[in-house]
Ligand SMILES: Nc1ncnc2c1ncn2[C@@H]1O[C@H](COP(=O)(O)OP(=O)(O)OP(=O)(O)O)[C@@H](O)[C@H]1O
Ligand SMILES: O=P(O)(O)OC[C@H]1O[C@H](OP(=O)(O)OP(=O)(O)O)[C@H](O)[C@@H]1O
């Protein structure tokens with residue numbers, strides 16, 4: 001029987017969350033220590049542990065069918081690779097930064113400047129789109145140090161919290177792109193393995209929806225139930241059950257996790273009590 005081949009970052013920022021999402025979709029992996037290849041016990045899946053930067057080529061060559069990878073790496077090295085699913089972790093930006101003390105008005109200020117980066121294709125495309133010519137210095141890591149040692153006037157690198165920029169006395173002046181971890185698909189995937197991918201994607205979607213949602217339970221006097229139903233976003237028809245205490249009901253609903261803190265005061269002002277907010281493991285809609 002055919003198996004879907006998936007590439008996961010061997011070690012680094014994506015590894016743990018990638019393994020966690022496979023676990024959350026019910027796939028258990030037989031993982032020997034330091035193994036570069038492993039098989040799932042209960043799903044037709046083979047896992048290859050690879051360097052993030054090498055994965056686009058493996059996808060292009062059809063060595064692996066799918067991969068969990070940063071979108072930014074696909075922009076840099078994998079233009080013809082499709083994204084099946086955004087996975088909601090490892091959010092970051094690829095940005096231009098310059099020394100804090102330098103003035104900056106527009107992209108044109110980069111004309112003729114030296115830019116240090118590990119993402120030359122991304123930077124070249126950005127410069128071309130903006131009709132700016134600059135000189136690239138390609139380095140593999142610790143890019144933020146380049147302006148301080150006189151190697152460059154500006155850098156293009158990943159920014160997340162901004163603390164690396166801050167520590168190196170740099171400021172972000174342009175955001176070239178926003179990125180998160182994605183499930184990327186090889187253009188060479190067979191129809192047999194595409195069918196396995198569809199099953200994996202169905203499970204992923206159910207887990208991702210659940211991660212973004214919360215199950216809310218609350219109690220309210222019966223005469224407030226209609227008002228509270230109007231406040232709870234996104235649910236056409238919450239469950240309403242009578243409480244043992246006369247004149248009171250329990251309301252159950254699913255809401256987007258980001259909405260909860262926005263509506264909590266409104267719920268309380270409208271008579272909601274005993275509000276419970278619970279995580280959801282899976283959502284099949
Ligand atoms: N500070 C950060 N915060 C959030 N996400 C990040 C951050 N830095 C990188 N990422 C994302 O995680 C991915 C992996 O980053 P990481 O630093 O672990 O790998 P790498 O050194 O670029 O790759 P390799 O596996 O080839 O060594 C990046 O491609 C990017 O999408
Ligand atoms: O905005 P921040 O939250 O500070 O994150 C940004 C930093 O994180 C990444 O480096 P990483 O720690 O992965 O080191 P690396 O250069 O060895 O990959 C990236 O290259 C930046 O340097």
Ligand SMILES: [Mg+2]
Pocket residue numbers: none
């Ligand atoms: Mg890194």
